[in-house]
Amino acid sequence: MNKEKRTEIFTRFQQANPEPKTELEYTTPFELLAAVLLSAQATDKGVNIATRKLFAVANTPAAIAALGVEGVEQYIKTIGLFRSKAKHLVQTAEILRDKHNGEVPADRDALESLPGVGRKTANVVLNTAFGQPTMAVDTHIFRISNRTGIAPGKDVLQVEKRLLKLVPPEFMLNAHHWLILHGRYVCKARKPECTRCSIVDLCEFKKKTI
DNA sequence: ATCCCGAGGG
DNA sequence: CCCTCTGGAT
Incomplete structure (x- = not known):
């Protein structure tokens, strides 16, 4: 895919949704970190129900x-992987309390050293809480990047690097959310709804049933 | 490469 | 029933 197509795609995303943001509910950086940690292989909707409580x-x-751990489990049992998530969240909380003055560090290495926090979660926190132009490649973004041809890659790290190189800089900060939302509601894993897609004419997938 | 693991959709 | 959902640790 060429640069003009990419620019046009993100221009359309921007016009449709000028200020995209995460659908996870949070009020502080720590709440965001906790919510993202809980969101692995789970829907935002389900995570929000648990985190409200x-x-x-x-x-x-x-x-x-x-x-x-058992106290946290009580509130998150409706989320998949709840046992490991409860353990990781409590361990992370202990480290933040004891070594980071109870604050969430705005630093990749510090974030990734926390239990349950990997590259993808660190990228979300750096982007959403601290405004850094990172690219968290989750299941949606990996799929969309490959399917549309925006930034194809064999694994998530390769897709992340290509997105950072190929997404026009002026769209970098919001690209993460646009791609997520497009993947969640339109370019869905099982049944992509190409007939109501705003970028079909620019997409390399071109589902034949249009 | 495999395990963890509940809810919702099709 | 089977697949998918903003993955990470072993």
């Missing part, structure tokens, strides 16, 4: 740590 009881590292 959890954050009402504990929404700081000290409070989550005090709640303990």
